[in-house]
Amino acid sequence: MPEEMTSQDLKERLALIETMIAEGRKQTQSWGWTFLLWGIAYYVAIFWAAWGQPLTIVGQNYIAWPITMITAIAVTVAIAVRRTPQPGTKIGRALGSLWSCMGISLFLLSAALGSSGRIEAHTFVAIVAAFLGFANGASGTILRWKAQIASAVVWWITSVLACFVSLSQLTTVFLAAIFLCQIVFGIYAMTLDARRSRPTGEVHA
Amino acid sequence: MPELPELNPVIHGKLRLALLSLLAGVEEAEFTWLRAQTGSTDGNLGAQLLKLEEVGYVVADKKFVQRKPQTTYRLTETGRSALTDYVRALKQLLGASINA
Secondary structure, eight states: OOTTOOHHHHHHHHHHHHHHHHHHHSOOOOOHHHHHHHHHHHHHHHHHHTTTSOOOSSOSOTTHHHHHHHHHHHHHHHHHHHSOOOOBOHHHHHHHHHHHHHHHHHHHHHHHHHHHTOOOHHHHHHHHHHHHHHHHHHHHHHHTOHHHHHHHHHHHHHHHHHTTSOHHHHHHHHHHHHIIIIIIHHHHHHHHHHHHOOOOOOOOO | OOOOOOOOHHHHSHHHHHHHHHHHTSSBEEHHHHHHHHTOOHHHHHHHHHHHHHTTSEEEEEEEETTEEEEEEEEOHHHHHHHHHHHHHHHHHHHHHHHO
8 A cells, every 4th residue: 555545545535436426426407496387387378278267277268278388398498508507317318308208299299189179178187197197207216206206196196087077176186286296396396406406525636 | 465556646636536436427527517516626627637538538528509618528438447446446455454
C-alpha cells in the first residue's frame, strides 16, 4: 500500500464511489407537476365541454377536449424543455417511452373516436382510465413506488366501474379518480421531488 | 506475500474518481449536471474531464440545443473497466491494511 494512503483514505474513496454511483442512478427527474397539470387539464375539458348543460364527461362542446388536450401537450413539452437537463438512464428512458407511447395511443384513439362520432361517455372513461391504470401500474412497478401502484388500482377500478354505472355516477367516479390520481398524487409527488432535490456535497480534485 | 496493486493515478484524483463513478450510474450526463453533482468550478471540471477524455475513459458529445452549446459525457468501456480495476485494487489494499 502506498505510504501516503491510510486505511481511512481508502475507505473514503470507496464511500465516494458508492455515493456517486448511487447519485447517478437515483431517479432525479421530477415529473410530479405533469400529474397536477393533466389533472387540471381534464377538469377544464370536462367543465368546458359541459358548459351551460348538465355535467357529463363528453359534453356537447366537441372542441373542448381536443383543444384542452393539445394545449396540455404543448404546455408539458414547453415546461419539460426549459427544465434543467438530467442524465440519461435506462429507467428514465423506459419511463419516458412508456408515458409518451401511452399518450400518443390515447390521443390518437380519442381523436379518431371523437371525429367519427362514435365516442360515448362510458366507453371514453373506461378507455382513458384503463390506459392511465396501465401506465401508472407499469411506472409504479419499475420505480417500486407503492403510491403510484395504488393510483393505478384506482384507475383500474374506475375503468371497470365506468362500464356499469349511470351517466351521473360516471361523472362523479371520473372526477373523483382525477382528483385522487392526478391532483392529490401530483401534489404528493411534487412534495417528494422538492424534498429530494437537496444539493450534494462538493468534490475537489 | 502477494504483491500489492498500484492505484491508477488517473482515477485516483478525487474529482476524476467522482466523475467516473457518476458516469458509471448513468448512460450519459451533461456538463451542467456533473457540475451540480460535484460542486466543482467550470474550469476545474473541464480540465479533469479533458484528462479523462484524453486517456479514453470518457467520450464527449458536443451539440447545440436551442442555440445553446451542450456537452454530454459518456463512460467508455475502457473507463468502466479502469474503474472496476481501481475498485478491486482499493479493496485489496484495504484488506491488506486490515490484515497488517
